Amino acid sequence: MSVSYEQSRLYALRHSAAHLMAQSILQLFPDAKLTIGPPIENGFYYDVDFGEQKLTEADLERIEAKMRENAERDLPIVREEVSRQDAVARIERMHQTPYKVELLNDIPEGETITFYSQGEFSDLCRGPHVESTGKISHFKLLNIAGAYWRGDVKNRMLTRVYGTAFETQEELERYLHNLEEAKKRDHRTLGRELGLFMFSPIVGQGLPLWLPNGALLRETLSEFLKDEQMKRGYSPVVTPNIGNIALYEKSGHIITFKEKMFPFMVDEDGDTHILKPMNCPFHIEIYRSELRSYRELPVRLAEFGTVYRYEQSGELAGMLRVRGFTQDDAHLFVRPDQLLDEFMGVVDLTIFVCRKLGLNDYRVRIGTKDPNDQKYVGSDENWALAENAIVSACQTMNLDYELSPGDAAFYGPKLDLMLRDALGRTWQMGTVQVDYSLPERFDLEYVGEDGQKHRPIMIHRAPFGSLERMIGLLTEHYAGAFPFWLAPVQIAILPIADRHTDYAAKVRDAFWKRDRKLRIKIDESSERLGKKIVMNQKLKIPFMLIVGDKDVENGTVSVRSREEGDLGPKPLEAFIASVLG
Ligand SMILES: [Zn+2]
Ligand SMILES: [Zn+2]
Incomplete structure (x- = not known):
């Protein structure tokens, strides 16, 4: 098992870089109000309320220069535990009301409150951090964006300042080079130039049109996976694009997934239909259509199913986040004694697919339950069984994995393949989920060897994730120069x-x-x-x-x-x- 990013030295370093930036901002803009400043995948940011002032590129340079000064001072970064009362006093002394007070109020009574200080700067923060500002040498501020306080459009718009930091100059330079390269490889530009796909405002936001070369690419990918699935005992099924609301009431999606659904359609008979947001309940109905014997299991139902999800318009991003997309979906209905083997089979297929696509740099992340969160459904016993099955699958297959508590789906743990592309960017693809909940909700059964009824377990999986996202990724990974077998024109x-x-x-x-x-x-x-x-x-x-x-x-x-x-x-x-x- 490897150390997760959140536990790594690099993560602490980037968090400290965010503090270094905040300290420098307050020195240059004494009226600025700090809000939150976390490390993120490739760097860090801090959301700041600059009042009426608008930050410019030139300001970024000034802040960065100030950060270098503060880094050279090599100020020790000191952790202190303080009482709630002292915390309020500190925030007031730093002129950091009201945001920091709101954040303080979010900390439950009884939990330890900590501040991290360097020189005259002090910030309410859980940490951890590196030892001193001198440890932060290889950093760069990147850009400015807008962000709402607490991500809520009803709140005040803040200025988000992005930066990155690395442990070595070499890594920093490679990252900056890759950022430039990524602009050249943007799949939206290449998609047009290569005749792959396009968007049209009159068709609708987030609804891609596949041009002939893109459609060929899509078919080549689908055919490849369909062939492989046939060899591995999957059965193809086809299901409609809309379904009755009752289906989603039964599955529970109407509660857990409602904000991602398009508005409902009521027909003349008074029936309400939903544009399909996911394929699972349809496949479940196919499983349920006959009495299954233990001999038939596993049942593996596969479909290139097109689904529609209402993503916020601000979150749409070319082919990487769209409102209509096709999943290479499948659901496996398995007996408990088959779970481990079937899970390994699915992971093996996912890795096979990645290798074939030339995506050879990947790691495995296992999303487990956060023991302090109440959102999960199902018994603790089943959760433990499923988590153990995933971990033993990884161990048996000699896969290096990391555990990520809190990353499970609400109905079961999952495994994600985290792929690194040619530019070193990480993509979450190939999710495999174990589910005890839907079989329960739909009262799924099979007749066991003992003649009694038993409950199967479901595995949800999609090696590509979606064709749209995978082709977006491949376009950037290959900069449009697809390998011979995939090239739309060879x-x-x-x-x-x-x-x-x-x-x-x-x-x-x-x-x-x-x-x-x-x-x-x-x-x-x-x-x-x-x-x-x-x-x-x-x-x-x-x-x-x-x-x-x-x-x-x-x-x-x-x-x-x-x-x-x-x-x-x-x-x-x-x-x-x-x-x-
Ligand atoms: Zn912090
Ligand atoms: Zn599913």
């Missing part, structure tokens, strides 16, 4: 003149004789060759085959590889063999 044939188009067709047919599914296009546009090459290069097609008089005469193709550049003329059959193996 080979472009460029005849130099009209008299070479017949030969171009022969070249294409020679490939198709080997594999009729290869995605090959002949560029018959009337552009000059130079222009054709540039245009096809922009589409990041793995191979361009240029054919002219010499090629017709010698039975060759002049190959330009996306990775290796101009490879010159190659005998056609030999080239086909080298590509297809």
